[in-house]
Amino acid sequence: MKILLVGEYSRLHNSLKEGLEALGHQVTLVASGDGFKNFSADIKLVSIIKNSLFLNFINKVFIRVFNIDFIKIENAYRFKKVLPKLHQFDVVQLINEDSLNIYPKHQIKLLKQLKSQNKSLFLLCCGDDYLTTKYFLEQNPRYSILTPFLKDQSLKNKFNYSLKYITKPYKTLHYYIFSTIKGVIATDLDYHIPMQNESRYLGLIPNPINIDSISPIPLKFNDKIIIFHGVNKLSKIKKGNSYFEKALEIINSKYGDKVIIKTTENLPYNTYIKSYNSAHIVLDQIYAFDQGYNALEAMCKGKVVFTGAEKEWLEYYNLEEDTVAINALPDVDYLVKKLEWLINNPKQIEVISNNAIAFIKAQHHYIDIAKKYVDTWNKA
Template structure:
């Protein structure tokens, strides 16, 4: 099949493209590389022009001419109804509708906050969550003196309009599945694909100190405020046993380099699930603290999950790290469990086949 993957989310479409290629399909990826993360792509939507007027001309060329080559594809798939860098609603609608009209079938992946997800959880449905990233996200935007673009009512209407247009919808985790479950005839949750051929596994060995890393990105939404407080407590209690690192705004290559010697990764505190960074860390053989709630495990069919579940509670984070420290002699053994989990549930070829099966079912 001829397949076009439009948009990027922390390497999601890059990994899916790799798996589909290995299964013999003809795949093109179209994105801006997910901003500073700069993932590889076949058609680049990013403009390097610093002059805003020349940048607009670049975007007009990309939307008006470059995508004309994407015609008569069997499958086109979007990540979210707004495709960066085209944050302007009208440009997005033109861009996406043109692709839908020029190709045979279209699908929407739910990965990251979009207008429908935001509206669902902000409208009181989050009472069913024991904890949520919503309030943290609002704090992040207030700190930047901005509002989430998806709070725009017109973008929500466009989100709902697009749902009617596409053949199917694929949420990647529980937090995104719940809002879209109202369209259950179109929806199937499928795990995130991870290309294990690109991620080297190394037995997780503790040297002088147990090294723990937390990525600084979306400070309140990820729960970094809780991690910082936990680290302050741990630094004073275990100055000779722990090396605690918080760093952010890293490209994918910078991120993988900094965690090569890391033993433990703290992912998102306010999530029921794991994202790309968490899964990449597990594939490398790291111990992961993050989202491991029953709701997501049941949805994605996990029969085992090595992630240490943490919640927005400083004491819980501290005690979880203390337990890892007490059992550091088991870390090398547990690193194999981390890799096995990703091999079992997130292998990019197996996940790509699940996408193909779903696409064909909805054609």
């Protein structure tokens, strides 16, 4: 098949592309690189405004004063310019409902043209969108990425990206996309749960991890346990990083002679993926039922990851608690106890490390996942 993947935020589409190509399919990925993360793409739509300190500052002024975002206008121009090349694909898959980061009314026009010159359009549910945002706001799950906002609505400005999806323009974009796609696929349980009653929902396909390019790293236990905490400042509140920070302060004061704590901020993807190679423990995110992409790649390397590993996830994969990953909860005392358990029981780190590697190979192998996508597309 000839396949077009549109958008990239986590390396999901890159890994899927590698799996599909291993199966003999022809794949093109068009994406922006997602800012500082700088993900690769076959057709890269890089914003000059976003990458210029001066132009970006001017753009922020226009957004604040006139509510005009020139980056979105530039993105529309750049996508429109490459659109004539994006034709005769058997499958086109959007990374999410705002995969182009363009004003909704312009995005609808461009998606109409994209759909008209290709066969089938599919959508991923792997981040913020209309249905998941609506679900998190209305159904009150135990927690979600919107929990900090629901607890303190003075944080609303920090959640503009998520909350935009329930505004009228993005709701219109959502209904247009759902009227034209063959179906929507969720990539983990945080998105599977909100999607279950939707007629267009095709099911959960776990994130693909390229186990051939991300090899396990044998753990070395010398004098100290190394704990890694990588922070994306743009999503820090949504991911609950402050709980990790407070827990690490306590751990450092109690076990400063036994641990090394390494914290980074806003690293490009290729730097980030190497930055925790020596770590034994990786702190990922709090407000999740399932693992996101960073957690899965760290697990593939054999790290003990504090991430989403809720009972729904344990039941789905038939696992026992604390065997593959550590469920990270919004509770500092709980996080400290779990970290203490591992610091004082390094053998347990080895056990979980080996289980994590086996789990990724069994459930997230990029070629096996690519086969599931092909089967799902064909059935739809």
